[in-house]
Every structure is written in structure tokens, then in C-alpha cells.
Amino acid sequence: MPETPTCQKCGSKAIEPRYEIPLCRRCRQAMIGHRIPDGILAIALLILVGLALALVRLPRLVEGGAAYQRGLAYEKAGEDEAAAKSYAAALRFFPDDTTVLAHLAIAYHRAGDDDDAQPILYRLVGRTMSGDLKQALGLCQKEINDRRASAQPAQDNAH
Numbered sequence: 634m635p636e637t638p639t640c641q642k643c644g645s646k647a648i649e650p651r652y653e654i655p656l657c658r659r660c661r662q663a664m665i666g667h668r669i670p671d672g673i674l675a676i677a678l679l680i681l682v683g684l685a686l687a688l689v690r691l692p693r694l695v696e697g698g699a700a701y702q703r704g705l706a707y708e709k710a711g712e713d714e715a716a717a718k719s720y721a722a723a724l725r726f727f728p729d730d731t732t733v734l735a736h737l738a739i740a741y742h743r744a745g746d747d748d749d750a751q752p753i754l755y756r757l758v759g760r761t762m763s764g765d766l767k768q769a770l771g772l773c774q775k776e777i778n779d780r781r782a783s784a785q786p787a788q789d790n791a792h
Contacts, residue, residue, distance in 0.1 A: 697726025701733060708736065713744035731757065735766045742773040751777060 640648050640657040648655045656664070704719035717740035723733050734753050741750035754774055762770075
């Protein structure tokens, strides 16, 4: 004679069918109404707060990224003044981003605005960046130095 299963919790013979774990209706209802532990609630709350903060910041990050991408497109098209404006807008969202600063300095220089490019070039000294950016920034600095050196004798002759 096969043994009839009993409730795993209270031993009752009136278990509910269709479930893998043998429990009676009263024990199953008691387990469903079990309170969620405080630690799990606290972790869930922290996750929700973090998600809310991320969602609040997301539009600003997207806007900054879009400004940076516009700058890249303008730079590629040779529109250096428009590129500089776009990179400056991106810098408001990413104020210390090395790549944005580097592209802004390059765009200022190519637009002929060495006075705005120079302080950014000084800010970038010692930062880690790609070899291409380093090379482009080095070329900008050399051209700025050459322009200033060639302008110096003209100023000296005027006095």
C-alpha cells in the first residue's frame, strides 16, 4: 500500500495537489503571508533610489553626449567654430572629461582662438589620453608657440 503524503509543516494528511512541496492549504496560506525580511526591503529600497537617481541624470548625460557627437561631426566637416561651441556645451555636462577638453582645445586652435585653447592645453598636461589626441594636442601647442614666436619680432620692431 503506497504511503499517502502528509503536510511537510504540520503533518496533516489534507495536502493540496498540483504542488511539488507537500503542504496543506492552511500551511501554504501561512507561507504566502510571510513578511519580507527588513534587510531585503532595505536593499530593494536602495536599489530603487539608485535607479531613480540614474533616471534623473540620464537626460543630462544624453544631452551632453549629443553635444559631444555634434562637435565630432562639425570637426570632421571642418566647421571648427561650430565644433568648439558644441564641445563647450558638452563640457558643461562633463566638466573634467579629458577627451572633451582635448577636442575643445583643438577646435579652438583650428578656429584661430589660441587664447581660449592655451588654458585648456595647460589643464591637459599629464593626463592620460589616446596617442592620436596627444599628437594632435602637441601639434596645436607647437603651432601656437610658432605663431607667438613669429608675432614677437613684429611687436619688437614696432617699438
